[in-house]
């Protein structure tokens with residue numbers, strides 16, 4: 262994919278699997294630094310939601326890629342898909358089940374990565390979280406964090422968010438998504454060689470936030 266302008270020079274990239282604590286940390290860091298925040302997972306979820314809403318099979322790669330290019334999508338603290346507020350729906354078990362196959366679609370990724378770079382260019386700086394932010398979207402980001410936690414801890418955290426799902430189902434769903442996300446041919450979940458790996462199994466949110474703020478300071482972002 263051509264990457265002509267290094268628009269990520271002021272980006273803090275936070276990657277990691279589901280339940281690693283990235284969203285909580287990314288939001289807190291953005292608030293502390295007064296930087297905009299982008300949840301790229303919400304963008305993939307929005308595409309899965311749009312496909313389901315329009316009766317397009319999420320497995321139909323060509324149709325889903327086509328839909329993505331035309332999709333009106335706004336991700337802030339709300340998720341607006343074609344002008345409809347889908348903030349709650351994009352977190353539903355149905356969307357969560359369909360999203361990995363949508364995120365493995367190269368046409369979808371091409372379009373969403375293009376929009377993510379455009380977002381960074383327009384905003385000038387930001388905290389961006391996802392799976393491929395430090396590896397593919399902004400390889401030039403001066404701060405890259407890869408957050409992780411034990412499988413049990415991640416499933417535990419997610420099951421507290423998904424109150425209508427059983428722990429065992431949440432754990433199985435996370436394991437399934439981890440597998441698809443890290444084995445897909447295009448932009449798999451991976452640790453960038455220059456990323457700082459943070460295991461959040463036993464650390465508090467505040468500790469991780471302070472670490473990221475220190476790294477941002479050292480990189481001259483603050």
Ligand code: DC
Pocket residue numbers: 279301302303305306360361364365390391392393394438442
């Ligand atoms: O972080 P999340 O659970 O909301 O992400 C939803 C899905 O999107 C997940 O299966 C991984 C995928 N994703 C991705 O492939 N690349 C990103 N940059 C962000 C999320």
